[in-house]
Each structure stands twice: as structure tokens, then as C-alpha cells.
Amino acid sequence: MSGFRPTFFIPLIAFTVLAVIGGLALQGTLSGSRNPNQLPSVLIGKPAPDLPLPLLQNGQAELALSAYRGQAFLVNFFASWCAPCRAEAPALEQLSKQISIIGIAYKDRPQDTMKFLQQYGNPFVAIGRDDDGRAGMAWGVYGVPETYLIDASGQIKWRHAGPLTRDVITTQLLVQMAEIQ
Amino acid sequence: MTRYRLYLVLIGMFVIGVSAVMTPMVSTAYALTAEEMLADPALENRARTLSKQLRCLVCQNQSIDDSDADLAKDLRREVRSQLVQGKTDAAILADLRAKYGDFVLLAPPMAKNTLALWLAPIGFLLLGIGITLGMRRRASGAAASAISAADRAQIEALKQHRKTTSKDGQP
Numbered sequence: 001m002s003g004f005r006p007t008f009f010i011p012l013i014a015f016t017v018l019a020v021i022g023g024l025a026l027q028g029t030l031s032g033s034r035n036p037n038q039l040p041s042v043l044i045g046k047p048a049p050d051l052p053l054p055l056l057q058n059g060q061a062e063l064a065l066s067a068y069r070g071q072a073f074l075v076n077f078f079a080s081w082c083a084p085c086r087a088e089a090p091a092l093e094q095l096s097k098q099i100s101i102i103g104i105a106y107k108d109r110p111q112d113t114m115k116f117l118q119q120y121g122n123p124f125v126a127i128g129r130d131d132d133g134r135a136g137m138a139w140g141v142y143g144v145p146e147t148y149l150i151d152a153s154g155q156i157k158w159r160h161a162g163p164l165t166r167d168v169i170t171t172q173l174l175v176q177m178a179e180i181q
Numbered sequence: 182m183t184r185y186r187l188y189l190v191l192i193g194m195f196v197i198g199v200s201a202v203m204t205p206m207v208s209t210a211y212a213l214t215a216e217e218m219l220a221d222p223a224l225e226n227r228a229r230t231l232s233k234q235l236r237c238l239v240c241q242n243q244s245i246d247d248s249d250a251d252l253a254k255d256l257r258r259e260v261r262s263q264l265v266q267g268k269t270d271a272a273i274l275a276d277l278r279a280k281y282g283d284f285v286l287l288a289p290p291m292a293k294n295t296l297a298l299w300l301a302p303i304g305f306l307l308l309g310i311g312i313t314l315g316m317r318r319r320a321s322g323a324a325a326s327a328i329s330a331a332d333r334a335q336i337e338a339l340k341q342h343r344k345t346t347s348k349d350g351q352p
Contacts, residue, residue: 043280134259137256139280142239143238
């Protein structure tokens with residue numbers, strides 16, 4: 001009977017504001033447009049690390065990314081022991097018709113990598129060996145497969161951690177490729 | 182009965198004591214292996230301290246010191262190899278930050294985009310103190326005048342009513 005008390009509504013208003021903020025924050029995750037486990041790469045816009053790596057087919061020769069400067073290309077970290085890499089093999093095969101892809105075999109044994117390529121196809125113009133994962137570290141790789149788009153000036157334009165799905169390719173990769181070409 | 186209870190307490194204390202001693206031993210034995218460790222105890226000590234500050238990017242809520250993931254192992258090895266090269270702790274953290282971003286540090290660095298994160302607890306503390314002080318002041322100030330004239334009249338009427346009813350001998 002004490003009449004209208006504005007303080008009575010403060011918890012209600014506070015709750016509503018928090019619920020709206022929480023809802024907005026969740027929206028991206030629920031609709032699938034944002035994956036909280038996907039870490040953004042800090043190397044976007046920076047020159048691609050160019051560690052010399054032994055070539056898979058010929059351990060004497062070295063893979064030098066600088067040799068590919070002047071054109072856009074993809075760098076794909078993969079391994080024979082990685083199941084999602086098998087899943088994305090057809091997508092890479094398809095992409096290799098549009099853009100050069102350089103493969104880096106991440107912490108794999110050369111004979112296993114060879115077997116993997118025989119079984120699932122070889123979409124790569126060149127394959128380097130990152131036996132101890134040190135090159136992966138320089139690129140900020142935290143799990144295979146990971147794919148990087150490098151522009152003609154040798155800068156990292158885009159990165160995707162996880163397998164390249166049809167959705168990722170059409171909504172992200174092809175858009176980025178169109179931008180730099 | 183009392184002896185039985187004493188035994189129970191002793192057994193309980195023993196279990197708690199053993200688990201308290203064992204837990205750190207178990208968790209360190211889990212991730213870090215002997216062959217990873219550096220021979221120089223001072224360097225190894227710094228490696229452990231650094232490892233506790235670095236996030237394992239696969240498991241994300243564990244430090245590389247705790248994690249048994251492959252990447253955590255690689256990062257531990259990288260930290261140790263950079264220590265052996267004579268790099269400072271700050272330089273090693275900066276190097277990994279340049280590769281993996283701020284997320285690799287378990288404690289978010291003070292920066293423009295984390296300012297709210299760092300200042301919010303202080304803000305909420307001040308807010309809480311403010312609300313508490315305000316409520317206390319109001320409680321002490323309002324007590325005297327909380328009863329209005331109309332309320333007083335009603336109280337008097339009730340008292341009067343009670344007196345008359347008790348006179349009649351009713352309970």
C-alpha cells in the first residue's frame with residue numbers, strides 16, 4: 001500500500017538488459033556463423049613465414065615460398081594421421097583447378113604422407129615436410145588441417161583452421177580470392 | 182563409540198593429506214616428461230614458470246604445463262629451446278604472442294580491448310560499496326520517520342481495541 005516504488009523495477013530492468021546482451025552474444029554461435037573455438041590468426045596481413053623446408057619427394061631440395069611470389073596461392077597443412085584431412089581432400093582437388101596449392105606435411109612420416117597422397121589424390125604443386133612441427137608453429141598452426149591464402153605480394157590474406165567445407169569455400173575462400181585477383 | 186569415531190576422523194585426515202600431497206605430483210608427472218626437462222635447474226625453473234603462463238591452444242583451458250596435447254609438448258620444447266638460446270622470458274612470450282596472438286597468454290594483457298575486463302571488477306566493487314552505504318544510510322535515517330501519522334492513529338486504535346477486549350475476559 002506504499003504506492004509506486006521505482007526501485008522495485010531495478011532488478012527486472014537489470015535482468016532484461018543482461019538477457020538481451022547475452023542473447024545477442026549467443027546469436028552468432030547458435031546460427032553457426034561464429035565458432036568460439038576458431039581462433040583468429042594474428043598473421044593476417046603479415047608476410048607469410050618462409051622457413052626452408054625439405055621437399056617430400058626430394059629431401060635434398062628445399063621448398064621456398066618466395067619462389068611463388070607474384071601470384072596468389074594456398075598453403076595447406078595436412079597429415080596422413082589426420083581424419084579431417086581425408087574429408088577435405090576432394091575439396092582441395094577441386095580448388096587446385098583454380099589456384100596453386102602448396103602442401104606442408106605436418107609431423108608426418110614421409111612414407112605415410114606418400115601413401116596418403118596415393119590414396120586420396122595429390123592436389124599440391126609442391127609439398128614441404130614439417131617433421132617436428134616447427135614451421136607450423138611459425139604459422140600459428142594449432143591443429144591440422146589449416147589452410148592459408150597468400151596474396152601476390154606474399155602476405156597472408158586469410159586463414160581457416162579445420163577442414164575446408166563447401167560452406168567455408170563458397171562463403172569465405174572464394175570471396176577472399178575474388179578480392180585479391 | 183568414541184573410539185570408532187576417532188578412527189573415522191583419522192582415516193579421513195589421512196585420505197585428505199595423501200591426496201593433497203599426491204595431486205601436484207600426479208599432475209606434473211602427467212604432462213611433462215623427464216626427457217623434456219633441461220639439465221640446468223635454473224633454466225628448467227624458468228621454463229616451468231613460462232609454461233604455466235601459456236595456453237595450450239588445442240585444449241584452450243589448460244596451460245601447456247598441464248596439457249598432454251601434442252601441441253603443448255611442442256610449445257614446451259620451443260620454450261626450452263629458446264631459453265637455451267639465451268632469450269629472456271619477455272622475449273619468449275612476445276615471440277609466441279606474435280605467432281598465436283594474445284590468446285596464447287592465460288592472463289589477458291592490459292590493452293584497449295581488455296580494459297573493460299580489467300576495470301569491471303573494480304567498478305562492480307565500488308558499485309557494491311556505494312549501494313551498501315546508501316542502504317545503510319537510508320535504513321538509519323528512515324527508521325524514525327517510517328511510521329506515518331495515519332499509521333500511528335491505526336496503532337492507537339488497535340491498542341484501544343485490545344484493551345477493551347481483554348477487559349471482557351476474552352483470550
